[in-house]
Amino acid sequence: MIRYQLLSRDGEARRGRLETPHGVLETPVFMPVGTAATVKTLSPDELRGLGAGIILGNTYHLYLRPGHERIARLGGLHRFMSWGGATLTDSGGFQVFSLGEGKGKGEGGAAPKGSLVKIVEEGVEFRSHLDGARHFLSPEKAIEVQEALGADVIMAFDECPPSLADRAYHERSLARTQRWLDRCRAAWSEAEARKADAGPGARTSCSLFGIAQGGLFPDLRRRAVEEAAALDLPGYALGGYAVGEEPAQMWEGVARDAPLLPPDKPRYLMGVGTPEDLLAGIAAGVDMFDCVLPTRCARNGLLFTRRGRLTIRNARWADDPRPPDPECGCYTCRTFSRAYLRHLFRAGELLGLRLNTLHNLHHYLELMAEARRAIEERRFESFRRERLLAWSAGPE
Numbered sequence: 196m197i198r199y200q201l202l203s204r205d206g207e208a209r210r211g212r213l214e215t216p217h218g219v220l221e222t223p224v225f226m227p228v229g230t231a232a233t234v235k236t237l238s239p240d241e242l243r244g245l246g247a248g249i250i251l252g253n254t255y256h257l258y259l260r261p262g263h264e265r266i267a268r269l270g271g272l273h274r275f276m277s278w279g280g281a282t283l284t285d286s287g288g289f290q291v292f293s294l295g296e297g298k299g300k301g302e303g304g305a306a307p308k309g310s311l312v313k314i315v316e317e318g319v320e321f322r323s324h325l326d327g328a329r330h331f332l333s334p335e336k337a338i339e340v341q342e343a344l345g346a347d348v349i350m351a352f353d354e355c356p357p358s359l360a361d362r363a364y365h366e367r368s369l370a371r372t373q374r375w376l377d378r379c380r381a382a383w384s385e386a387e388a389r390k391a392d393a394g395p396g397a398r399t400s401c402s403l404f405g406i407a408q409g410g411l412f413p414d415l416r417r418r419a420v421e422e423a424a425a426l427d428l429p430g431y432a433l434g435g436y437a438v439g440e441e442p443a444q445m446w447e448g449v450a451r452d453a454p455l456l457p458p459d460k461p462r463y464l465m466g467v468g469t470p471e472d473l474l475a476g477i478a479a480g481v482d483m484f485d486c487v488l489p490t491r492c493a494r495n496g497l498l499f500t501r502r503g504r505l506t507i508r509n510a511r512w513a514d515d516p517r518p519p520d521p522e523c524g525c526y527t528c529r530t531f532s533r534a535y536l537r538h539l540f541r542a543g544e545l546l547g548l549r550l551n552t553l554h555n556l557h558h559y560l561e562l563m564a565e566a567r568r569a570i571e572e573r574r575f576e577s578f579r580r581e582r583l584l585a586w587s588a589g590p591e
Contacts, residue, residue, distance in 0.1 A: 271345030
């Protein structure tokens with residue numbers, strides 16, 4: 196089981212420590228996304244070299260391929276991917292609902308034309324994006340899959356409606372998500388009890404996090420947090436942000452909602468986001484973040500630097516001998532020029548994608564380390580202002 200310790204605060208910003216069965220994490224922490232049991236283009240050794248202590252796996256994708264039962268037979272997710280650090284698995288809910296067109300309109304009946312999803316009280320019927328086969332994911336099944344994977348942190352199965360959906364839908368969705376949370380807790384408690392009965396040698400304990408939804412409605416968010424907190428789970432997450440709203444709306448909502456989460460438990464903002472988003476989340480009291488942005492942008496030729504975003508494929512860098520970020524100490528910036536990285540990208544060379552990914556993840560993880568130091572030294576807001584000002588300048 197995990198254990199969270201709050202070490203210091205600067206305003207709402209929190210500096211903490213999260214003990215997991217697979218290592219101690221210093222928070223705030225960014226979790227690279229390893230959708231299919233791999234962070235795209237990088238090896239576990241490279242991730243460790245970057246300082247990553249935890250990565251995220253995707254329940255939906257691993258359930259469909261290669262299958263949670265196969266991974267369990269092969270020793271669990273950590274052994275399967277040769278990763279000695281901590282892992283977190285999402286419930287698969289976001290991926291299930293993101294497949295549907297006209298999200299939420301398939302409730303209780305036939306899915307809308309073109310949708311792959313049908314929502315009922317028991318769970319969600321969906322078609323695989325791989326072969327069109329029908330599957331059914333319930334709260335109990337989501338917990339079963341994640342327990343089989345053996346992640347250190349597992350997430351409750353929730354419905355993730357678009358943030359800009361109307362209030363009536365958010366109210367219905369939230370009520371269903373809260374009922375599903377009760378079922379997830381019961382299934383998790385039973386699974387962990389079976390492990391305890393099995394004695395030494397049983398799989399590592401998984402810690403269940405609840406998810407508070409509610410869109411952009413303050414009263415719904417507060418209700419979700421209060422009802423989830425009453426279950427006394429190991430940790431809590433804010434879901435349903437960065438799903439259609441403007442960044443300013445998200446920052447306002449997170450600043451309002453994060454302080455409502457239990458202060459003695461880790462707080463996780465799911466699927467967010469840009470470096471600016473991370474600093475806004477930290478300022479609100481969030482401890483854990485994940486996002487595909489640094490790795491996806493790397494594969495598309497977009498690099499994050501201390502002077503803002505640099506599009507490496509642009510012709511202006513074709514003869515530039517400077518590193519992507521002269522202030523960065525990553526392997527990519529210590530070794531290669533903008534001109535070379537542009538050449539690799541334009542030539543379709545895989546090395547370019549790897550070097551870009553190394554740089555972007557280093558940027559995110561170093562940002563977290565600097566934020567932790569700033570909180571310890573009670574200067575987080577000035578640190579945040581300095582970084583935002585530097586990013587706005589743009590690369591030279």
